[in-house]
Amino acid sequence: MTNKTIRQQLAADEAFLFSWLMMPGGFQAGAYAGAGLDGVLIDMQHGIIGFRDMVSMVEAINKAGSKAIVRPPLDDFAMVSRALDSGASGIVCPMINSAGDAEKLVSASKFPPVGERSWGAYLGTEAMGLSKEEYLGRSNDISTIFAMIETGRALDNLDEICAVDGIDGVFVGPNDLSISLTKGKEADVNNRLVQEALPLVADAAARHGKFAGIFVSDNDDLGKFAKMGFRFMPVLSDASFITDGVSAIRSAIKI
Numbered sequence: 182m183t184n185k186t187i188r189q190q191l192a193a194d195e196a197f198l199f200s201w202l203m204m205p206g207g208f209q210a211g212a213y214a215g216a217g218l219d220g221v222l223i224d225m226q227h228g229i230i231g232f233r234d235m236v237s238m239v240e241a242i243n244k245a246g247s248k249a250i251v252r253p254p255l256d257d258f259a260m261v262s263r264a265l266d267s268g269a270s271g272i273v274c275p276m277i278n279s280a281g282d283a284e285k286l287v288s289a290s291k292f293p294p295v296g297e298r299s300w301g302a303y304l305g306t307e308a309m310g311l312s313k314e315e316y317l318g319r320s321n322d323i324s325t326i327f328a329m330i331e332t333g334r335a336l337d338n339l340d341e342i343c344a345v346d347g348i349d350g351v352f353v354g355p356n357d358l359s360i361s362l363t364k365g366k367e368a369d370v371n372n373r374l375v376q377e378a379l380p381l382v383a384d385a386a387a388r389h390g391k392f393a394g395i396f397v398s399d400n401d402d403l404g405k406f407a408k409m410g411f412r413f414m415p416v417l418s419d420a421s422f423i424t425d426g427v428s429a430i431r432s433a434i435k436i
């Protein structure tokens with residue numbers, strides 16, 4: 182773990198690796214936060230995590246000295262502001278398909294003059310040990326905002342999305358990208374169309390001075406994605422940590 186912000190770590194071209202939580206609970210979020218990765222993502226889109234769960238998880242992650250990242254539910258830009266208000270340092274927002282979607286995301290996540298985020302970071306100021314003025318002055322830099330690229334339409338609009346001021350990075354959702362590109366036939370990161378698209382996303386991000394991230398479902402892919410230019414990546418989810426951990430423990434027990 183490091184005291185650098187997500188942005189500082191990525192700007193130094195270091196990988197930012199995090200766990201991906203779909204199950205609620207401050208207790209488990211705090212345990213993941215203390216486990217040595219760079220951050221913890223709270224998945225409100227496909228996980229079973231509600232607003233109050235998210236707030237207590239963000240609090241536990243911050244208390245452990247780590248970085249909380251929130252994926253809000255689909256089309257829920259209000260939840261983007263609420264997550265940042267609660268003390269989240271990063272947002273990974275699903276299905277950003279156009280510059281217009283990206284502008285809505287920035288509007289909810291950055292204070293003027295970049296966006297139109299409204300004041301209410303009472304928990305965020307406390308979690309980050311900042312005064313109201315300090316938080317207001319620094320939040321646009323601290324909060325690192327990723328637009329998820331996960332449809333053919335987003336690929337068509339990639340340059341326009343990357344060009345939106347206030348979008349700090351793009352983050353590939355390979356399952357949905359595969360579903361979109363194969364017209365519903367496959368959800369597979371190894372699909373040829375997805376594999377061809379990945380370097381295009383990383384290159385577009387680099388061209389626009391933005392960060393590149395990608396969802397990872399097989400840790401063996403981390404090195405390959407890093408070579409393409411992706412730096413912001415999860416290393417599997419709570420469900421797989423539990424399954425893998427329990428089965429490793431079971432096979433080590435010789436009775």
Ligand code: 3PY
Pocket residue numbers: 331353354355356357358396
């Ligand atoms: C995707 O692969 O589409 C994701 O959103 C990862 O959760």
Ligand code: MG
Pocket residue numbers: 275331354356357
């Ligand atoms: Mg997705």
